[in-house]
Structures are given as structure tokens and as C-alpha cells.
Amino acid sequence: MSEARLNLDDFGDLIERPSARVRREAETRRGRIGLAPKSLGRLDELALWLAAAQSSVPVEPLTRPKLVLFAGDHGIAGLGVSARPAGGAHRLVRAVLDGTAPAAVLARRAGVPLRVVDTSLDCDPGELPAEITRHRVRRGSGRLDTGDALTGEEAGRAFRAGMAVADEEADAGTDLLLLGDVSVGGTTAAGVLIAALCGTDASVVTGRGGERIDDLTWMRKCAAVRDGLRRARPVLGDQLGLLAAVGGADLAAMTGFLLQAAVRRTPVILDGVVSAACALLGQRIAFRAPDWWLAGHAAAGEPGQAKALDRMTLEPLLDEGLGVGEGVGALLALPLVQSAAALAAELAEPASGGTPETPGTPATAAAADAT
Numbered sequence: 001m002s003e004a005r006l007n008l009d010d011f012g013d014l015i016e017r018p019s020a021r022v023r024r025e026a027e028t029r030r031g032r033i034g035l036a037p038k039s040l041g042r043l044d045e046l047a048l049w050l051a052a053a054q055s056s057v058p059v060e061p062l063t064r065p066k067l068v069l070f071a072g073d074h075g076i077a078g079l080g081v082s083a084r085p086a087g088g089a090h091r092l093v094r095a096v097l098d099g100t101a102p103a104a105v106l107a108r109r110a111g112v113p114l115r116v117v118d119t120s121l122d123c124d125p126g127e128l129p130a131e132i133t134r135h136r137v138r139r140g141s142g143r144l145d146t147g148d149a150l151t152g153e154e155a156g157r158a159f160r161a162g163m164a165v166a167d168e169e170a171d172a173g174t175d176l177l178l179l180g181d182v183s184v185g186g187t188t189a190a191g192v193l194i195a196a197l198c199g200t201d202a203s204v205v206t207g208r209g210g211e212r213i214d215d216l217t218w219m220r221k222c223a224a225v226r227d228g229l230r231r232a233r234p235v236l237g238d239q240l241g242l243l244a245a246v247g248g249a250d251l252a253a254m255t256g257f258l259l260q261a262a263v264r265r266t267p268v269i270l271d272g273v274v275s276a277a278c279a280l281l282g283q284r285i286a287f288r289a290p291d292w293w294l295a296g297h298a299a300a301g302e303p304g305q306a307k308a309l310d311r312m313t314l315e316p317l318l319d320e321g322l323g324v325g326e327g328v329g330a331l332l333a334l335p336l337v338q339s340a341a342a343l344a345a346e347l348a349e350p351a352s353g354g355t356p357e358t359p360g361t362p363a364t365a366a367a368a369d370a371t
Contacts, residue, residue: 006156008239011286015262018052018291026051029058032349042317046294046337047344053267053292054175059344065334066113066169067103067178067327068257069096070162071132072120072250074185075143076228081188081221083213087122087140089184092326093132096182102324103180106331114327116182117165119158120249135161141248144189145227148245155244155252162256170264177261178296178334180271180327183250187302188221190277192228192246194304196236197280198311202226205304207273209323212301239285254278259285262292269296269337270314271330273305280308290314294337297322297329 026048031037038044050059071093077086084092093116095101099108107114118125118133122140125133137158141149150158169177191205198205202225208218228246235241243252255278261268262282270279270293282289290312297318299305309316317333 006160006240008285011259011263011289015259015286015288015292017288018049018265019055020052022055022057023048023052025057026059026344029349030344033347034350035347040340040343043336043340043343046340049294050267050337050341051344053265059341060175061345062176062338062341064174065176065178065338066115066174067107067180067331068115068117068165068169069103069180069182069327070250070254070257071116071118071182072186072248073122073140074149074183074189074248075140076145076188076224077185078143079145079220079224080217081224082184083209083217084184086184089182090121090123090127092182092184093118093121093128096326097128097132101326102328103326103331106328110331110334112178112331112334115165117161117253119161119253135165135253137161137249137253141189141250144192144231144246144248145224149189149248150244150252152240152244154249155240155247158249158252159240159243159256162253162258163260165253166257166260166264166266170261170266174266176334176337177266177268178271178327178330179254179257179268179275180325180330181250181254181274182326183274186248186250186274187304188224189228189246189248189251190274191221191225191304192232193242193251193277193281194273194308195225195229196232196242196246197284198307200307202229205307207302207304209301212323239281242281250274251278255281255285258282258293259289262286262289265292267292267294269294269330269333271296271327272299272325273302273308274325276305276308279314280311283312294333296333299323299325299329
């Protein structure tokens with residue numbers, strides 16, 4: 001895609017589906033393993049998906065996952081639509097960097113590297129490491145109910161920043177990306193995008209979130225989504241214009257990240273409602289893109305996520321009543337995906353005499369080569 005020109009239609013040509021031929025080969029190999037069909041449940045389906053995504057039979061074990069968190073503040077939070085204080089996302093980022101946030105604890109426990117990308121935090125960039133702030137587009141996204149969240153130029157810069165991050169991770173050899181957000185007001189922007197793209201009303205997509213906001217806060221949030229929806233509908237045909245009007249720098253960057261990850265044939269586990277909204281917009285841009293994504297979990301208190309996932313025919317891997325965001329759900333789903341990869345990689349096919357061989361033996365290697 002040209003550096004001088006961002007044409008979202010190009011993604012439709014650049015993104016191919018995971019290989020159907022390799023998936024059939026993986027199904028054939030699975031049939032030769034001495035386990036009853038469907039005995040591994042969802043793990044079997046995940047293994048076939050990974051084989052197609054990797055173009056590899058057997059599947060390669062997942063050894064280099066990475067959690068990427070896009071961070072930003074939203075001006076709409078100033079209306080009291082969140083249990084968190086407006087402009088406070090930098091404190092959440094600081095907790096991630098200090099290792100005290102839930103995502104940091106789980107990532108450390110799982111040995112998963114964690115990266116934070118500041119696109120629009122409402123703080124002095126000098127308060128955070130330069131590696132985190134180098135993709136910043138602006139200080140806080142604007143109020144989406146009465147004005148644009150971004151200018152058109154800022155939306156393009158943010159989108160490109162997300163693409164650049166995806167390229168950096170693919171070039172570094174990351175074999176599975178986990179996508180989350182660290183924001184205040186981000187779920188309101190996500191609700192507007194989902195309502196606009198699904199053609200539904202504000203109340204249908206507006207949840208109480210992980211903080212379980214009270215009735216008054218929920219009504220303010222509904223009103224904000226409603227007002228944003230009025231501004232979103234006229235620009236539905238212009239995806240960058242939609243992100244500029246009612247999205248924000250973090251959502252624009254996440255959308256670019258998801259699409260470029262699909263271009264680079266790198267699978268992604270989505271986290272909560274914000275990543276689901278960006279994925280839904282990504283589907284509008286390139287209809288094959290969702291074939292590269294998994295839904296990590298069903299976010300509690302976020303009906304908009306369920307609407308978005310249903311539109312993309314993505315079924316959450318977990319439903320644990322989890323309300324916290326910041327990549328936690330994607331991290332919890334990761335062991336399930338890694339287990340599917342390990343089983344597909346290491347379960348042996350029978351030798352010619354009908355006895356399964358140990359992985360790594362010449363008979364197994366020959367069988368793998370034959371597929």
C-alpha cells in the first residue's frame with residue numbers, strides 16, 4: 001500500500017483467507033490420529049484454523065505470542081459516562097508498566113511480552129517512556145457527541161500507526177497477537193461504531209461495563225451513544241471519516257492494526273468490546289479479514305460486543321463473566337489456543353502397523369511430510 005496514499009479498498013485485495021487446502025490436509029491428518037472424531041471439542045476446530053492460518057501441517061506450536069494494548073483518552077468521558085475519571089487512562093497505563101494491573105500480572109505469569117502504544121493519552125508525553133509515546137497522534141480524542149473525535153488527517157495518521165505496529169510485530173516473528181485497549185470513554189466510542197454498523201439503537205449496544213455503572217451514568221452513556229450515532233450515520237460509507245467523526249485515535253489505530261495483521265497473515269485474539277468494534281469496522285473494509293481473528297471472551301456487561309461478534313460470526317472462546325478489559329480476556333484465552341496448537345503439533349499419526357509413533361520419530365516425520 002502506497003506510503004503517500006491510504007486507500008482502504010486496497011485491503012480487500014491484499015487480505016486473503018487462510019488456506020482452505022491446508023485446512024483440508026489438517027482434517028485428513030486429524031482423521032488418521034487415533035482419537036475419536038470431535039473428541040477434543042473446540043480444540044479440534046482451533047487446530048484446523050491454526051493450520052490454515054499458518055499454512056502448515058502439522059501445526060507449528062505457538063511460541064512467540066505478544067499482547068499489544070492501544071491507549072487513549074476520549075473527550076466524551078467528560079460527560080460522566082464512565083466509572084473512571086475523565087483523562088485518567090495514563091494512570092491505567094502506569095499500572096500496566098509497573099506490573100500491578102491484571103493484564104501485567106497475567107502476561108508475566110504466562111511469559112507473554114506486553115506492549116503499550118499511546119495514541120491519545122491525556123497527559124504530558126514526558127510522563128511515559130518514549131517507546132510508548134512515539135506513535136501518539138494527539139492529546140486526547142475530541143467529544144464525539146458534538147464534534148469530531150479527530151481530524152481526517154489525524155485519523156489517517158492513527159490508522160497508519162496501527163499498521164506500522166502490526167508490521168513491526170510480524171517482522172519480529174510474533175506468531176499470535178493479542179489485542180486490547182487501555183482507555184477511558186473507549187467503550188462509548190465503540191458503542192457508537194457498533195450501533196452504526198449494525199443499524200441498531202443506542203440502548204441495544206450500551207452496557208454497564210466491567211465497573212457496573214449506576215443507572216444515571218448508564219443513561220448519560222446511552223445519550224452520548226445516541227448523539228454520536230446521529231453524527232455517524234451520514235459518514236457510514238467513509239470508514240476513515242467514521243473513525244474521525246466518532247472513533248478516536250486508539251480505535252483508528254486498532255482498526256489499522258487488525259487489517260495489517262491480516263495482510264501479514266498473523267492471527268489475532270480480540271479482547272473486549274473496543275477491539276470487537278474495530279474488528280467489525282475492519283470487516284466492513286475487507287470482508288475476509290475476520291477469518292484471521294478469534295474472540296477471546298464474552299465481555300460481561302457489554303451487549304455491543306455480542307452484536308459485533310454475531311455480525312462477524314465469531315464465537316467467544318471463554319465466558320467467565322469477566323468485566324475488566326485491557327487484554328485480560330485475550331490472555332485468559334491464550335492457553336486454550338496454545339493447547340490446540342500443541343496437540344495438533346505433537347499428537348502422532350499411526351505407523352504402518354497401526355501403532356502411533358512418538359512425535360519426532362522418522363515415521364512421524366515421514367507422515368507429516370506426506371501431508
